[in-house]
Amino acid sequence: MIGFIGGTGPEGRGLALRFVLAGEQVLIGSRDEDRAVGAAASVAGLVSSGTVSGALNEDVARRADLVFVAVPYAAQRETLEAAKDDLAGKIVVEVVAPLAFRKGIASVVPVAEGSAALEAQAILPDSTVVAAFQTISARDLLAPDKTIDADVVVCADDPEAREKVMRLAETISGIRAVNGGALSNACHVEHLTALLLNINRLYRARSAIRIVGI
Amino acid sequence: MIGFIGGTGPEGRGLALRFVLAGEQVLIGSRDEDRAVGAAASVAGLVSSGTVSGALNEDVARRADLVFVAVPYAAQRETLEAAKDDLAGKIVVEVVAPLAFRKGIASVVPVAEGSAALEAQAILPDSTVVAAFQTISARDLLAPDKTIDADVVVCADDPEAREKVMRLAETISGIRAVNGGALSNACHVEHLTALLLNINRLYRARSAIRIVGI
Numbered sequence: 001m002i003g004f005i006g007g008t009g010p011e012g013r014g015l016a017l018r019f020v021l022a023g024e025q026v027l028i029g030s031r032d033e034d035r036a037v038g039a040a041a042s043v044a045g046l047v048s049s050g051t052v053s054g055a056l057n058e059d060v061a062r063r064a065d066l067v068f069v070a071v072p073y074a075a076q077r078e079t080l081e082a083a084k085d086d087l088a089g090k091i092v093v094e095v096v097a098p099l100a101f102r103k104g105i106a107s108v109v110p111v112a113e114g115s116a117a118l119e120a121q122a123i124l125p126d127s128t129v130v131a132a133f134q135t136i137s138a139r140d141l142l143a144p145d146k147t148i149d150a151d152v153v154v155c156a157d158d159p160e161a162r163e164k165v166m167r168l169a170e171t172i173s174g175i176r177a178v179n180g181g182a183l184s185n186a187c188h189v190e191h192l193t194a195l196l197l198n199i200n201r202l203y204r205a206r207s208a209i210r211i212v213g214i
Numbered sequence: 215m216i217g218f219i220g221g222t223g224p225e226g227r228g229l230a231l232r233f234v235l236a237g238e239q240v241l242i243g244s245r246d247e248d249r250a251v252g253a254a255a256s257v258a259g260l261v262s263s264g265t266v267s268g269a270l271n272e273d274v275a276r277r278a279d280l281v282f283v284a285v286p287y288a289a290q291r292e293t294l295e296a297a298k299d300d301l302a303g304k305i306v307v308e309v310v311a312p313l314a315f316r317k318g319i320a321s322v323v324p325v326a327e328g329s330a331a332l333e334a335q336a337i338l339p340d341s342t343v344v345a346a347f348q349t350i351s352a353r354d355l356l357a358p359d360k361t362i363d364a365d366v367v368v369c370a371d372d373p374e375a376r377e378k379v380m381r382l383a384e385t386i387s388g389i390r391a392v393n394g395g396a397l398s399n400a401c402h403v404e405h406l407t408a409l410l411l412n413i414n415r416l417y418r419a420r421s422a423i424r425i426v427g428i
Contacts, residue, residue: 105398137427149426149427153409153413178413180409180412181412181413181415181416182319185408187322187405188406188408188409188412191405191406192405194402195367195394195406198395199394199395199425199428201395202393202395205428206427207425207427207428208427209423209425210426211410211413212363212364212423213363213364213419213420213421213422214413214417214419
């Protein structure tokens with residue numbers, strides 16, 4: 001079962017929707033159980049079949065085999081510290097990019113550990129953090145009829161966990177997973193997220209990337 | 215006339231070659247005139263016609279209308295300070311990414327100004343810095359028969375200068391220019407350069423990006 005901690009925002013719901021469409025069982029978490037149940041119901045309303053339910057973050061961390069973190073960066077530390085024990089031994093997929101916005105322009109907030117992903121790994125020393133999906137538009141994910149046309153760069157220090165998340169990413173139609181190497185490379189992908197958001201604003205579009213030549 | 219300061223490395227020679235192929239007059243610069251002349255001769259040897267010559271960096275800065283900076287980051291400050299007066303009033307295209315390598319893995323060196331591009335603008339307050347081409351493989355540029363398949367993200371605070379460099383980029387066959395917004399966004403592109411180099415290493419390839427959805 002795939003779980004989402006802080007999964008009620010658009011990115012969490014969007015990925016949840018796509019994994020439900022791919023046939024996965026999905027559990028959406030929140031600090032507020034009603035919100036989690038509401039988010040799960042909204043995802044369920046977009047598909048004709050599939051299994052998606054809502055629960056408290058702590059239940060998601062305990063019950064899911066693989067847990068996505070889709071909170072805003074400002075909530076990451078508190079959320080992960082609360083879930084730390086339940087996430088031990090599991091793969092944690094970090095979707096977070098540490099962004100700030102000023103006059104609509106996205107920038108990357110400095111993170112002491114070097115990136116949101118490395119911070120997550122520092123908070124969760126007994127989990128295997130894999131960074132992925134930061135660059136995929138939540139609005140595209142949430143439109144079930146929209147074909148995704150994007151690469152997902154997957155960074156992790158554990159090759160098996162990285163491979164597992166790459167295979168999982170490719171269960172979403174239209175996504176190709178690209179091996180991004182070590183978790184320390186996630187900082188570059190977090191910057192790419194800011195770049196794409198700024199390009200979106202200039203082009204009034206929802207952009208993504210394809211890596212060509214590989 | 216397009217000039218290259220520190221243009222004897224692969225990225226400078228590669229871009230010089232492509233602009234010669236596009237019909238531009240090109241001047242390749244170096245601190246060492248013999249090296250500049252040699253680099254120009256090597257570019258001339260790859261094309262059947264066109265105008266490319268070599269000169270000291272200071273002559274390039276003085277004579278060219280638009281000047282590319284293609285030095286390694288470690289040489290940027292010294293090179294630009296020496297050329298500062300001659301570059302006043304001109305568009306300076308910053309190709310530099312501030313990279314370090316450890317065991318073959320590229321990372322981005324912290325820059326006090328926030329990026330190599332912003333540092334260049336700080337050193338050259340009377341020039342208009344435009345950041346572009348950081349992500350294009352020098353080896354692909356240097357293979358005249360290789361069709362480039364890549365977007366170039368162009369960042370600048372001056373819309374006219376950005377537009378001019380975008381049009382210039384698209385004179386290279388296979389390149390599409392993407393408006394990357396303000397010069398402060400160049401830091402994200404510099405990170406993207408590191409990411410692509412690390413992907414190149416993992417895939418034994420020469421990668422580039424396409425922005426999709428715009």
